[in-house]
Amino acid sequence: MDAVVTRGLTRRFGRFTAVDGVSFSIPEGSVFGFLGPNGSGKTTTIRMLTGILEPSDGTAEILGTDLVAGREKVRENLGYMSQKFSLYDDLTVRENLDFYAGLFNLPPALARERAEEVVEMAGLSGRTRDLAGSLSGGIRQRLALGCAILHRPKLLFLDEPTSGVDPRSRRRFWDIIYGLAAGGTTVMVTTHFMDEAEHCDAIGFMYDGRLIASGTPADLKALLPGSAWEIPSEDPIGLLEQLRGTEGLIESAVHGRSVHLLAETAGERVFESIGARRIVPSLEDVFVHLVTKEREARAA
């Protein structure tokens, strides 16, 4: 069964259409990575799905219930971690957990048990008396996640959960997300770090309010034309300029200290001779390609 199904979901603010006819579904127990630049409509979509905003048009089903008609019925099965984390900085870790347990109406004994679990899962042992405001980014983020899952939601929305944390804590956070999914929780998570989303079960790419592609990471990579290559370089931006116009070159873009390119069969030899290596394209490669195509279509 699908935990989320949307059909033509749309939200307008005055004359501005923030989310424009978005349709997708998320199977139960899977992790859906919702990617796109700031302002592309990710947060607005999540706010509609969590019942904070009314859709202007279109419908959605959440856990088998109509989004608008059944809102009260599903609320207790939803978890939501917003970009701002909504922690009380002047309360301790423990007090934040107690506060959220109260919001979710957990009986005291159960609240204590769940709080123990969350402290364990989030690696907060020994920190329960610290003020939330004194915690580092990575620990705050895990506490915020803990607060959002105290009531064991079936469906969890995470809006840019990893934007304030160092690269080590980011990895640890994703391990926790996959652990939740393995336990049956459906997770919809937004991020603008493409590399994080490579292990999601499915991905949706938002661009200017529209879902420009969705599918498994492998499906999305299959959308790329030609073959994908990488050329390491100390001066990748310079190399990019040199490559411009080479026969057999479909597309090229800088990736750290290397150039990634898409080549037609005719060009493969040439690129190989200058040190190119075949690669599995990344989601970032896919998004670069989709945005380039989208822009060309608009310019035409």
Next chain:
Amino acid sequence: MMIEAVSLEHAFGPRRALKGVSFGVEEGEIFGVVGPDGAGKTTLVRALTGVLRPKGGTVRLLGSLSPEGAREQVGVIPQAFTLYGDLTVWENIRLYGAMYGADPVEAERRGREILTFTNLLPFGDRLADALSGGMKRKLAVAAGLLHSPRVFILDEPTTGVDPVSRREIWGLLYQLNRAGLTIFVTTPYMDEAELCTRAAFLHEGSVMACDTPKALCESYPWQILELSVPLRDVRPHLAGVPLREVLAFGTAFHLVVEDAASAEAAVRETLGRQNVPVRSLRRVPPTLEDVFVELAGRAA
């Protein structure tokens, strides 16, 4: 020295945002400060540009201790750069040109040049409010360049923009740098640090390391094996193999090891015994992300 920071200290209440930050930016460099949200990047930029008076330490811009002394030669793009939404692209350019005291004819010429390079010229008569996020950011960058500064300070010019605009902004920075502009830029994206002449890792208010990308990678104390397997988490299958750490890197895993050759044999043997298909396993040079993960681990 174009920018010199010595022992910068700052705190917001009990929270220390900058802990003795020192570095120097030489003429002609692209100097990058990399770190997650909350690491202190914006506080640092504010201290450098005189928006905030640090609680300790000194800043010299182009040799001057007072930000006013260098103002005409410095361009600054703060994260929340104010464009006038109800003015067109060209009107914004003219307004900022006048505000920075640029010669009107020169500002017009330079504005045209930058708008052409950033693909904004066709949108010259569009209201700034009607631009996409990536276009707004490019317009902000253009606005900071109209008075032909010698040093350009940008706070997260690419955070949250689409991946194509992100690359266009770096292409622009690179061109400006080749034309002689010294650039100081902050970013949360590790792959962008690879494009800097030198990069400083900022972690919870401290500079953990500062050097050329090449030297930073060479200073990495371990070896890396890149493993590709069709699994979301390979760790349970690697029990018993002496690995320092297993990190998810896009679709692959980076195995941090002391000796790549012996570890490779052990990994192949262990995975083979469990019938885990290995798509690829090879030694790769560390990326800056590996280096930062290591440094963040040491700090914890």
